[in-house]
């Protein structure tokens with residue numbers, strides 16, 4: 017997540033005030049519905065509801081007192097690992113395909129993976145066709161569930177509380193479902209879909225986190241029927257510049273409750289999400305073809321829906337390969353009530369520039385071409401005067417963007433460093449900007465001639481910078497992969 021939205025709005029307001037972006041009230045054109053993309057649901061038959069590859073062939077059970085990791089290590093691909101209720105204090109790494117970790121719920125009790133505030137990650141997977149269900153994850157420092165380049169994943173019906181930087185974080189995967197999870201108390205994003213395609217995020221409750229659900233550098237995602245409340249920012253679709261995948265487009269936010277996302281922003285000081293103004297319902301930044309439909313967006317004190325480009329967010333190093341604008345945004349019928357009632361001066365300035373009164377539901381700053389809005393008179397808006405009338409009312413033609421199981425991602429040994437970098441490090445490091453960790457350029461200056469020293473550092477990081485959080489140890493990667501990722505990181509040039 018980028019920082020500087022707030023500062024960005026200052027810029028936008030100055031632009032308006034100086035007459036740089038005079039609001040133009042063109043007679044609205046009517047825009048047709050975007051075509052359902054070629055990668056969408058299969059043409060015939062029932063929509064895909066399960067993506068995780070072949071049916072399992074065997075089953076093992078882990079009892080309280082046993083080790084989940086030991087069961088994973090011993091398991092052949094095609095194993096269901098059932099985990100009985102009880103407390104487990106461990107981190108679980110799944111580096112093989114076709115593994116299902118399924119909690120057994122008895123009398124309302126689930127298995128609890130408790131990091132006790134000293135373990136980094138609850139579950140990391142890099143295999144394909146991984147299913148993680150019915151678990152409770154608590155008190156980790158890094159991630160609740162992080163996927164690193166696995167395809168065809170299902171993450172379902174888990175309770176994730178206070179697991180550090182991210183709650184559920186599939187990174188660099190294709191074809192995945194994140195549904196019926198309850199995620200809270202996360203210092204960055206409760207659910208963070210990064211650099212992924214064909215994703216369905218539905219029926220989750222996310223709250224008390226800095227960001228609710230983020231769709232970042234990802235395509236073909238539907239986010240529906242979620243209850244997103246009491247975060248600093250609710251739903252976000254955006255591009256983080258400097259990552260190897262350069263686009264975010266074709267995102268549908270529909271039928272979500274996005275309510276009172278007014279939590280104090282407790283993002284790590286200086287961290288990237290720390291810049292979201294508390295009270296933001298939906299944020300679209302540099303993402304294209306985002307459809308906002310049928311949501312209830314209420315009681316978000318700063319703004320209901322904020323649409324911006326990269327140029328209006330400071331502290332973002334523009335990426336010449338990423339289009340900075342949010343184009344073809346479609347705001348269909350939503351219920352928006354009582355947003356923007358205690359907003360930042362910058363939103364007030366944008367309203368003032370258009371001589372608008374009232375509490376702002378929707379504000380757009382920065383260029384946006386091909387965007388549209390239905391029934392604009394229902395909302396209090398600034399900056400959407402040149403949005404056309406949408407010529408379509410809903411997205412019922414697309415049930416989801418899931419596919420029958422796609423081929424597993426096969427990682428050649430020559431690619432190991434690259435894939436580890438994309439799947440793991442790029443969640444916190446970008447080339448020239450600050451994400452969670454320092455820029456790659458800074459790291460290169462420190463380690464240019466010594467990849468082995470970098471590889472050693474990541475196995476056992478020590479705290480170096482007072483203004484950054486701790487870097488989580490990567491000692492679950494084998495030594496060759498650590499060296500390969502170090503070499504890859506040092507070889508980057510953008």
Ligand code: HEC
Nearest residue numbers: 440441444452453454459470479480481484485486487490
């Ligand atoms: C969850 C976030 C996160 C992830 C994932 C992460 N890092 Fe970091 N990294 C950090 C933070 C935060 C720091 C700064 C720590 C400090 O200065 O105390 C850091 C610092 C570093 C440093 C600087 C060390 C020094 O001597 O100053 C290197 C090298 C590094 N990371 C490499 C990596 C590599 C390689 C990966 C992927 C395998 C990776 N990091 C994954 C957050 C992360």
